[in-house]
Amino acid sequence: MVPESCPPRENPDVSPVNSSNAQDSVKVQRFRRFMSLVLTGTPSLSKLFDILERPDQTEWRDLKQQLIARTSNVTLVGSLAIAGSISFVTSKSPSPIAAWDNAVPYISLCAGGLCSVLSVVSGLGLVMFLNAVQRQTVRDIQASTFRLIVVAILLAMPFFWLLMGIIVPIMGLVVAVWLGDDTFAKAGATIGITGLIGTLLVIFISLY
Known part of the structure; x- marks a missing residue:
C-alpha cells in the first residue's frame, strides 16, 4: 500500500508579514500624498513633472495658474501677518488683560513676523520658478x-512658513493673556486655541 503523500505545510509567517509590509507601504504612500497636498497643493512631485512633460500643455498651464494663484494668496496673507506682527511689537500693552511686552509673547510675535517674511520671499521665488520651468528643466531636476x-x-x-507665521504669534498671544490678570480672558484664550487646534485637525484628517 502506497502511503498517501502529505500536502505541503503552509508557512503561517509569510502571509502576515507580507500583509504587514503592504499595509506599511500604503500608510507611507498616504502620508506622502497628504504632506504633498498640504505643503505643495499637488498629489506628488512626480505627478507635477509628469504633467509638464506631456505633449498637450493645457493641463500644465491650468495647474501652473492654480499654483501661482495659491502662492499669491499665501504671500498676501503673509504680508498681512507681517503688518499685524509689527503693530503688536511696536506698541505697548494697552491694558493689564494681556502682557504683550513680556519676553515670551514679544519673541513669539517677532518670530511670527519673520516667518511671514520668509513665506512672502519664498512665495515670490516659487512664482519665478513656475514661470521659468520648462521640459528641459524638469529633465535636469529629475537627473x-x-x-x-x-x-x-x-x-x-x-x-509652511505661513503656517508657522500664524501659529507662533497666536501661541504668543495666548501666553500674553495668561500672563495677564483677567480670568475671563484666560478662559476665552484657552477656548480659542482649542478651537484652532480642532479646526486644524479636521482639515488634516479630511485631507489624509
Missing part, C-alpha cells in the same frame, strides 16, 4: 537628487 529635494522644499516653503 539630480539634490535639485529634486531643493525643488520639493521650494514648493513647500511658502505654506
Whole structure:
C-alpha cells in the first residue's frame, strides 16, 4: 500500500508579514500624498513633472495658474501677518488683560513676523520658478537628487512658513493673556486655541 503523500505545510509567517509590509507601504504612500497636498497643493512631485512633460500643455498651464494663484494668496496673507506682527511689537500693552511686552509673547510675535517674511520671499521665488520651468528643466531636476529635494522644499516653503507665521504669534498671544490678570480672558484664550487646534485637525484628517 502506497502511503498517501502529505500536502505541503503552509508557512503561517509569510502571509502576515507580507500583509504587514503592504499595509506599511500604503500608510507611507498616504502620508506622502497628504504632506504633498498640504505643503505643495499637488498629489506628488512626480505627478507635477509628469504633467509638464506631456505633449498637450493645457493641463500644465491650468495647474501652473492654480499654483501661482495659491502662492499669491499665501504671500498676501503673509504680508498681512507681517503688518499685524509689527503693530503688536511696536506698541505697548494697552491694558493689564494681556502682557504683550513680556519676553515670551514679544519673541513669539517677532518670530511670527519673520516667518511671514520668509513665506512672502519664498512665495515670490516659487512664482519665478513656475514661470521659468520648462521640459528641459524638469529633465535636469529629475537627473539630480539634490535639485529634486531643493525643488520639493521650494514648493513647500511658502505654506509652511505661513503656517508657522500664524501659529507662533497666536501661541504668543495666548501666553500674553495668561500672563495677564483677567480670568475671563484666560478662559476665552484657552477656548480659542482649542478651537484652532480642532479646526486644524479636521482639515488634516479630511485631507489624509
